[in-house]
Every structure is written in structure tokens, then in C-alpha cells.
Amino acid sequence: MYCRNCGKEIDDNAVVCVYCGVATGNPALVCDNTGKNWVVALLLCLLLGYFGAHRFYVGKTGSGVAMLLITLLLGWIGIGVVICGIWAFIDFIMICLNTFTTADGHRLQK
DSSP states (O other), X not given: XXXXXXXXXXXXXXXXXXXXXXXXXXXXXXXXXXXOBHHHHHHHHHHHGGGTHHHHHTTOHHHHHHHHHHHHHHGGGTHHHHHHHHHHHHHHHHHHTTOOBOTTSOBOBO
């Protein structure tokens, strides 16, 4: 692999370039220590999933606001609860399978 900053050839497993010191940006090598616990995300999804609380917790505020608005604006006719209920259920499964990520793309801590 080549450094994206200086262009010199570096090891495929390098975290930083040995020539210029710039991070390689290899996502497989970046530490997933985000401080976001999967149990907290799971409980938020289970208890407040309709309102997108779990998405706010992991930093996905855009989709969290979308879930909140859909639930609040369309909830009185039942459509919002169905839409966000399905959405929260899919997120719940993803959290259980440890494929749900934070806004930065890191997995939740177990």
C-alpha cells in the first residue's frame, strides 16, 4: 500500500506512515474504543427505539431526529409508530449481532 500523503510504499498493516508520520486511515486497524456500550444502546433501542434514542446515543443525530419527527408527527395516526417500530426492530437486531456502528463507523463495546 502507498501513503496517501507522501506516496511512498508502506506495509499493508501500517497504522501510520513510517516516512511522514501521517495516519494511513486503514479502518481495520483503528481502535474501536469509542466508549459507547452495546448494552446501553440495546436498552435505549428496546425502551425508546420509536424516538431514536439509541441513534442519538451513538452520535447518529440526523437519523435520530428523523425517527423522533416521524414518531411525533405521524404517531397520532399510527403510521409513525409502525415505521419507526420496524426501523427500531432492525436496529435492535443489528445491535444484538454487533453490526450496528457509531457515527464514526466504530462498533459498540461489548
